Amino acid sequence: MAxxxxxxxxxxxxxxxxxxxxxxxxxxxxxxxVTWKARAEQAEGKTSPEELIAAAHSAxxxxxxxxxxxxxxxxxxxxxxxAAVTFVPGTGITGSHLTLAAKIPGISQDDFTRIADGAKAGxxxxxxxxxIEITLxxxxxx
Numbered sequence: 118m119a120x121x122x123x124x125x126x127x128x129x130x131x132x133x134x135x136x137x138x139x140x141x142x143x144x145x146x147x148x149x150x151v152t153w154k155a156r157a158e159q160a161e162g163k164t165s166p167e168e169l170i171a172a173a174h175s176a177x178x179x180x181x182x183x184x185x186x187x188x189x190x191x192x193x194x195x196x197x198x199x200a201a202v203t204f205v206p207g208t209g210i211t212g213s214h215l216t217l218a219a220k221i222p223g224i225s226q227d228d229f230t231r232i233a234d235g236a237k238a239g240x241x242x243x244x245x246x247x248x249i250e251i252t253l254x255x256x257x258x259x
Contacts, residue, residue: 126151139164157206167202167210170246174200174213177242182217185232185239194220212250213243220258229257 122144128137132153140148155163179198186193201214217233224232233255237243243251 139169156204165204167204170210170242171200171202171213174202174215174240174242174246177240178215178217178236181240181243182219182233182236185236186221189224189228189232191221191224191228191232194222210246210249212252213246215251215253217253217255218258219256224257226257230255 123142124139125142126137126139129135135153137151138148139151150163151165152163155161156165156167160168175198178200179196182198183193183196186196196217196219199216201216202210203212203214205211215237219229221229233253237251237253
């Protein structure tokens with residue numbers, strides 16, 4: 118079954134001095150302030166498109182990794198993921214760096230690495246970000 122999720126943004130002013138508010142419509146989880154300064158310099162309590170993409174990428178990767186573990190007959194004690202999305206003014210989004218730390222009883226390092234790499238490639242958000250470099254640091258905790 119296909120799903121569609123919605124958000125909207127209202128913006129007032131020009132790019133350097135203006136400001137906007139992003140609202141997560143589908144979940145109703147909130148409205149978040151956005152500015153060019155928060156995007157290109159310091160966040161100062163505001164979000165950016167890159168932070169929202171990072172949230173989506175880390176969540177998608179965690180799901181893809183967990184699904185691949187299940188398919189391999191493994192279950193994690195925990196899976197922690199993060200994504201760092203880089204934005205260069207004048208160039209755009211240049212990369213997403215995924216970090217994974219997981220504790221998985223009975224898995225070999227080779228299987229862990231293979232599953233993590235497959236999840237990175239198979240995550241639908243990774244596919245949507247195919248135009249940028251996606252890297253991964255994966256750590257199997259003892």
